[in-house]
Amino acid sequence: MCRQRRCCGRGCESLILAAIFFLSFLVKTYRIESGSYVVWDEAHFGKFARNYLKREFYFDVHPPLGKLMTALGGLISSQDTEFRFKSGEPYPETLDYCTMRRFHAAVSALIPLFTYGTMRELGYSIKWCGLFSLLYIFENGMTSISRLILLDSHLLLFTSCVLYSFARFVKRGGRGERTNMLLLGTSIGLVLSVKWIGCFTMLFVGIYIVWELYMSLKYDPVVSFARKLAERVLFLLAVPVAVYVFWFVVHFAILVNSSSDEAHMSSLFQLRLRNNRITKLGKYVEYGFPVTIKASKMAGGNLHSHNNTYPGTDENQVTTYHYKDENDDWAFQKVTSGDERADFLQDEDVVVLLHSATKRYLGAADRPAFMSDGLVVNCTAELTQLNLWRVEAETDLLGREPRLKAMTTRFRLFNTQKRCYLASSPKQYPEWGFGQGEVMCTKSRNDKSVWNIERNELVSPRNTEYSEVLNLKNMFFHHFIELNKAMLHVNSSFKQDKDLEPLRITSRPHEWFVLRRGLRMVSWDNDEKHKFYMFGNPFTWYLSSISVLAGPLVLLAKTVHRRRRGRDLEKIGRESAEVFIFFAGWVCHYVPFFFIGRVLYFHHYFPAMIFAILSVSYIIRHCRMAIFVCVAGAVCSFVLFSPLTYGFKDPKSVAHAKLLRSWDFV
Secondary structure (H helix, E strand, C coil): CHHHHHHHHHHHHHHHHHHHHHHHHHHCCCCCCCEEECCCHHHHHHHHHHHHHHHHHHHHHCHHHHHHHHHHHHHHHHCCCCCCCCCCCECCCCCCHHHHHHHHHHHHHCHHHHHHHHHHCCCCCHHHHHHHHHHHCCCHHHHHHHHCCCCHHHHHHHHHHHHHHHHHHHHHHCCHHHHHHHHHHHHHHHHCCCCCCCHHHHHHHHHHHHHHHHHHHHHCCCCHHHHHHHHHHHHHHHHHHHHHHHHHHHHHHCEEEHHHHHHHHHHHHCCCCCCCCCCCECCCCCCCEEEEEEEEECCCEEEEEEECCCCCCCCCEEEEEEECCHEEEEEEEEECCCCCCCEECCCEEEEEEECCCEEEEEEEEEEEEECCEEEEEEEEECCCCHHHHEEEEEEECCCCCCCCCCCCCCEEECCCCCCCCEEEEECCCCCCHHCEEEEEEECCCHHHHHHEEEECCCCCCCCCEEEHHHHCCCHHHHHHHHHHHHHHHHHHCCCCCCCCCCCCCCHHHHHHHCCCEECCCCCCCCCCCCECCEEECHHHHHHHHHHHHHHHHHHHHHHHHHHHCCCCHHHHHHHHHHHHHHHHHHHHHHHHHHCCCCCHHHHHHHHHHHHHHHHHHHHCCCCCCHHHHHHHHHHHHHHHHHHHHECCCCCCHHHHHCCCCCCCCC
């Protein structure tokens, strides 16, 4: 009888889980065909899926797993790889954007299953968990972002995986501990492999592990503590790192073809790509032949010039540029006395650099640089002492020689007249400089003033092909570290574009908690196109905001009350684990954004929101009717604000839902 009842219980629970998934999927895919054009960041991630399908290298600030999953959606839908995903562009009939969007909706439809499982691990009944999962299903913001071709479906899914596996690990204790740690470590690695917000997830888990190890050190034998420490290092540190590295192995294995994005990477990184421009590489640099010169610093661009001049002068601009064209070509010319032979570029040579396209010479000016400390670097028609540069070889990956070698020799260019080094700046010129990187002449001798020769075609029989350098192209960990450094460099440099409407697009963390406003995902200018406004469910949002702060206070009050009455605190101990999970998870995924200087958006709060919603259950757990009130309120609020989620054409049609002045969908 007991076995039969258990089987019925399991069968019933399986049906509930299936119902949760299908309801979640239906909510997310309703009218998914509306907005038959590239919406918001679909312009980025649809394009990256195209890159995977064409096996062309691309550069992005996020790790590869989420984009690999998006590419899988593209593969399933037979994505048209000729469509370039330009923002606002209508989808052609040859691209099944609905299936691509449904794929992301199906991924995010799994989230309520993991939150259901989390609550079951925390001791809630099947009925309670089934009802409470509706708060996740009928959340407007998560629905908005889950029905588009974006990374956030994958990010939120794996965040919920961490939540579930962490609850298993904490609540089950020694039962299946290693299995639970493996599940938790893998989940952390998956979050990290989608976005670096996974670092906040590691912080959340790490806080608990440090406390756990401290208690073990305090009360357990040394051998037991050492075993625990080793297991946690293996499963919760080594496993996430291994998962993260694995997806870069897959990433590099797929993206083997050259593209314009390769200019973000070092010359050696580009060498591993098929059909790159670095063909028949000459070993040494010959005077008079065109070469390209690349800044060797992280994410450095090519030294570049063009016919456009600096404001108020007739001097051509000199910049760094991350895309390859004929304006990147320069020729070294040696300054000699008498009949001195000039064949190959050597250390300590004094040279002038001729820009091949404009026939002007690289020089330093007598005035300060526009953006950074140093002097302006220009190109002039007249050749003077200001155009003289001394070559100073720095290092060589394959051993230094008197001659400079392409690719592997790092060198500096020292202006003999102004006694400063040619350097690239992390700053970008304004509109008159086309947003290209600043180049200046600086007294500082740092990584900004280090360069290398990139393209150096073997055209002369006097030169020799640089075959030895091919041995460097398969250094996986070297390329892995380089790409991650470049991602970090570019990610930290994201700033708010002054041309954007800050009140419509970007936001700050203090606004998210109180739902001050959402995010306009498309332009409001076109009356014929569907408009989408990413916005939370106000009922669930405010309820969770109150609950996540009230939870620790309620736990404290319960603890004091039971202590005064001399009652057993074992129950409080069980509840404290639940409070830690939702409160620490929310804090670790929310508070760090206050210290991030880069541009931020409303959806950055969604991982924290997963934990915040969980806190509602703790607050209302002793009032059975409260769960029905919460679900009814969430569903009604979702329906009221659903036009923002599913699309509308006339902003006046949603004016009735504008309850606060700061809600700017009207």
